[in-house]
Amino acid sequence: MAISRATTEKVRERADIEDVVNDYVPLKKKGQNLWACCPFHNEKSPSFSVSPAKQIYKCFGCGKAGDPIQFVMDIEGVGFNEAIRHLAKKYGIEVEEDKANTPEEIQAYNERESLYIALNFAKDFFVKNLHTEEGRAIGLSYFKERGFNQNIIEKFDLGYTLDGWDHLLKAAKEAGHSEEILLKAGLVLQKEGDPNRVYDRFRGRVTFTIHNLGGKPIGFGARILTQDKKQPKYINSPETEVYHKSDVLYGMFQAKKSIRENDNCYLVEGYTDVISMHLAGIENVVASSGTSLTENQIKLIKRFTDNVTVLFDGDAAGIKASLRGIDMLLEGGLNVKAVVFPDGDDPDSYSRKVGSQAFTDYLAGNAQDFIAFKISLYADEVANDPVKRAELIKQVVQSLAKIPDPIIRSVYVRQSAKLLEIEEEIIQIELNKILLKVQKDQYFRDQREQETTETPFEDLLPSKEEPLPYSSQLEAQEREMMRMLVNYGFEMVSEELSVCEYLLQETHDLTFETPVFNKILNLYKQALSKGILPQPTYFMESQDSEVKKEVINMITRKHEISRLWQERFQIFTTTEADDLAKSVYDNILRLKQKVIKKMLEESRHKIKHAQEAGESSEEMDEKLRVYMELKKFQTEIDKQLGIVISN
Structure with a gap:
């Protein structure tokens, strides 16, 4: 279900771009803006710029750009509504729903929300089970034996599943959760061949809640405590609509702040390794949960740091089998170190054996770069x-x-x-x-992909038109005209005429060939029709990410002129804003010049094809007359721009 416009407006008013981005990457001030290495692509020199004044971000490397809402959408990989909810929660804003949605949209939204609600119910149910007679005797005593205190149990939402077929199923149905949602959430199973036989997936095990980056429960890992060799030691939630194993690292929700602060991420294997390190005061730790590392998990780490330290159990054979993971981390652009524990120990057992301080000292003293x-x-x-x-x-x-x-x-x-x-x-x-x-393999892969890609039949026919060289020039000038409109539309070029009035008057009979510029122009005109003279921030309210990105490109610059040039050295530079009337006038002339050049190019092609087709002299004369008229316009514009054309 969509979120009301009132809620969206409150989020826009409250969300601060510096505050939001700082939750994910550390920012450093340089000039008027803040800078960081981009969280969306690998880089060593910061090209990711945040403008607190304009409330936008832009990466000059990969081109990502937007406002606080777009940033959350990009970095969390969520849609607009989920980004609004994320920011509303961050700023304590109550979310109001908008009822105007299609039945399909409402159903999809409700199902996803129902999954989250059911999983949260299961988490609470498992946590409460720890305080039942069975839970205290089995689950809680297991955690206490491992040294887990009440704070750590609550921090990680540790729990226990009662030993029975349908404890969760009954409780969930009584609370109003349907069997269908419980099945889709991976909380219950349906017996093969008997659709009426539904039972709990997790039974008689301690549970480890798996959270997403926002802290919502999305799955569970469950450990058996008996010596039943017919049962696997661990079972985990299956893939669901909200839980994709390859995208998740256990403990990342609890670790992300510490990872940023320490600029390092410890990578371990299991749930208890993560929890034991938290007990030792080390919170920048995540686990792959016993599975092979994936590319998405590595990208997840890189959102928060470029440095990872892999912790290995003291088992040489096991370490050698895990080396592929290190190569993947290197390929992902991470700086990798490794720590090996004494033979027979893992992070969990060693931290309990030596205590917090000695464990911390061991990590610091035994970290080796991957080569050594x-x-x-x-x-x-x-x-x-x-x-x-x-x-x-x-x-x-x-x-x-x-x-x-x-x-x-x-x-x-x-x-x-x-x-x-x-x-x-x-x-x-x-x-x-x-x-x-x-490089060779990549080249041949690219070649094979090109050869096997289906080509539309019409594209196989010989082209009747040669490419027009002025198309790209026209697009660039259209962008310049829109940049002037967005940046200076509300300024005055004379006592009675604003920039936007002048630009719109001069271009009312021109059609923009670049679709996104037409979108921006239409938004601008719509605002004017409502009595709004839009400034750049107006376009940030659009849900069209292409529009927002293009406008941000128009209002941001990678380099700023240092104030020291004027303040200390008395060196003064002129800008387009210093003589806005001339800047706008020249911009319009250049746009018209590019339009005329493109029309001349098209006219030449028509004349050439008419000659080849043997058209009548009357038709040829008409085409030549149009061409000469266009040449006359071009000459006039070139003169006004001070361009001398030599024949």
Whole structure:
């Protein structure tokens, strides 16, 4: 269900772009704006700009741009309504619903919300079960044995599922949740071949609630406490509409603030590893929950930091089997370190064994960068075996090839050469072979994709028209005209005439060829018809992300002229705003010039095709007359712009 316009307006008024973005990436002031490395693509030098004055963000690298609402949509991967809800919750704004929706939209929205509500009910139910007689005897005692206190149990919404077939099912149905929603949420199962037999998925287990980034329960992990070998130790929620395993890291909701503050993320394997580290005072930790890392999980980490430290159990065989994960982290543009615990220990057992301070000291003192870690892992077995040593060198080079940043890669090449006691040139040669092969493979993949892509029949026919070189120039000038309108429309070029009046008068008979500029122009005219003289912020209220992005491009600049030029050095520069009347006049002339040039190009093509088709002299004369009229207009405009055309 859609959100009322009143709620949306309240969110727009309250949401502060600096405050919202700072929840995800740390901002640093430079000039009038704030800057950070973009959370949407890999980069080392900040190109992501936030303007508190204009309440917008823009990345000059990947082009992402918008207001606080668009930022939440982009970074959380949600729609407009969910972004409004997210910000309303952040600022304590009550959400009012808008009733004007199609039945299909209402049904889809209600179902998704019902899933969240059912999952939250299940979370509360499991938590309450800890305080039943069975829950205290089995579930709570298990958590206490592990040293989990009441604060940590509440922080992670730990719970217990009673040992029975339908405890949750009955309670949920009594609370008004349908069997259909419980099935779709993965909370109950339907017996195969018997649709009337529905029972709880989780029975007689302690539960670990899995949250999304906003803190909503979206799934559960459940551990059995008996020695029943017929049952798996852990079972987890299935994929649902709201839970996609490949996009989620356990503990990220509780860790994201600490990850940003510490600029590092500890990556562990299981639920209890995360919780034990929180008990030790280390909160910047997430778990892959025993599954292989995915590209989306790596992107999730990179939203908050470029640095990750992988914690390994003290089991050499297990570590070697997990090395692919490190290569994926490197490929994702992360700086990777590793810590190995003593044999037989994992983060959970070791933290309980040595205590919080010693555990923290161990992490700080034993973190190795991935190259030193990988080489030390194989050091003993390759010491006296040249073949195995050569294989290790190849493995190291394979990992180096995953690093996207060439500068970081070159530093590691040098370090690898020292640790492996081999010439740097040899490593570089092998590395270049791999990189060249990767480029070739990508090229041939692209070629195959082009060959297998279906081409519409009409596109296979010979083109009757050659490309018009002035089309792109016209689009650029259309953008300039709209930029002047958006930025200065409310300014005056004379005592009686505003910029917008002048621009709209001069272009009323022109049709913009770029669709997004037509959208902006129509929004502008609609505002004027309502008695509103729109400023740039007016367009931020549009739900059209293309319009918002284009307007932001028009009102932001990557570089600012330092005030020191004037204040300290007395060097003064002129801008288009200093002589707005001339700037607007020249802009209109250039737009008309580009339109005429495009029309001339089209006219030449018509004359050429008429000659080839053998049209009558009367038809040819008419085409030539049009061409000469256009040339006359071009000459007049060029003169006004001070352009001399040599024949």
